[in-house]
Amino acid sequence: MPRIRFLILLLLLCFPLFAQYNFNFVCVSDTFQTGTDYFVYYFRLTNTGTLPDIYAFDCRVIDSVPGWFEQYCAGGQCGDPGMILYDTLPSGAVDSLIEISVIPATGQWGTEKLNLLVWSLHNPVLRDSINVYAAMEQGVGEDKRREVERVNLEVFPNPFTDKINIKFVIRNPKSETNSNFQIPNHKLKIYDATGRMVKQFKHLTNYRFNGIMWAGDDEFGNILPDGVYIICLETRGFKAQKVVVKLE
Incomplete structure (x- = not known):
């Protein structure tokens, strides 16, 4: 019985932490895109918790194509993949200006895979990530570049x-x-x-x-x-x- 009471007390103490900090992270554009000149992916982060929170972003290129350029923006800042960006949101606030841009190099065909990870600094257990894909095929892409x-x-x-x-x-x-x-x-x-x-x-x-x-x-x-x-x-x-x- 004492052990059960201890577990109940532990849950009661920990529950407010998880109730105060929470978020929702979604990609509002197609996660798989094909094209010839550049690709843009838009995301939305919502603070669904009851307290203000600070979020960290980490964008990584999982599968790369030589010569392609990547950049991502969050919290009013922009940086290259591998650079950590931060965003502060009060309770109920939404940031819809989060994006990843990919610019292919001329004549370099292929598919890139990128991952955007976000987590709460006040509760690092809360984290989410989304994969996006940029594909440019040889034949089709070449005709479109000429056009x-x-x-x-x-x-x-x-x-x-x-x-x-x-x-x-x-x-x-x-x-x-x-x-x-x-x-x-x-x-x-x-x-x-x-x-x-x-x-x-x-x-x-x-x-x-x-x-x-x-x-x-x-x-x-x-x-x-x-x-x-x-x-x-x-x-x-x-x-x-x-x-x-x-x-x-």
Whole structure:
């Protein structure tokens, strides 16, 4: 009986520690991506505990491709894989500006695997990690690189309150040398922090747009709440992305 009482007392003493510190960590974009120019993975960390906490991040390249460049950002800081970054969140707060970027080297085909680990400094037992994959195949990637050499996607102001201007320029050597070249159909899509598409602009058949105004609304004209949104330009499998913040 004394032993049972001791175990009950031990559980009562330890339970508040685990109740005070907790978090939820998810990847809000596809964890496996294929492309030709660069890859971006977005994550969301939520402090689901009852007390403020400090979190540590550690990004590692598990399987590498020679010449590829990797960088990750968290807590308003950016660094190379292997560098520990920190983020402080009060109870109930969310950080949606956590990301990993991968830029392939020209002519270096393959698949990279990266792991992003996060843990609580106040309770190191609480930890979670997510693997992401960046794949570029030889044949397909080479054709896409010839088709689209460079894309420039700009958004301003950022952060914004009611409206944001979106500009993009795509340089395509075929369109410059062949007047009969068919212009592909670009798609401009906007996602919220959970990865849900909230708005899209279809049938964009120009290589240059000096301004597409987005009023912070969804497909039905409803004004979206303030938060983090991802503007994504897609054309024949190629993607360019920008993270924007909508304020009240």
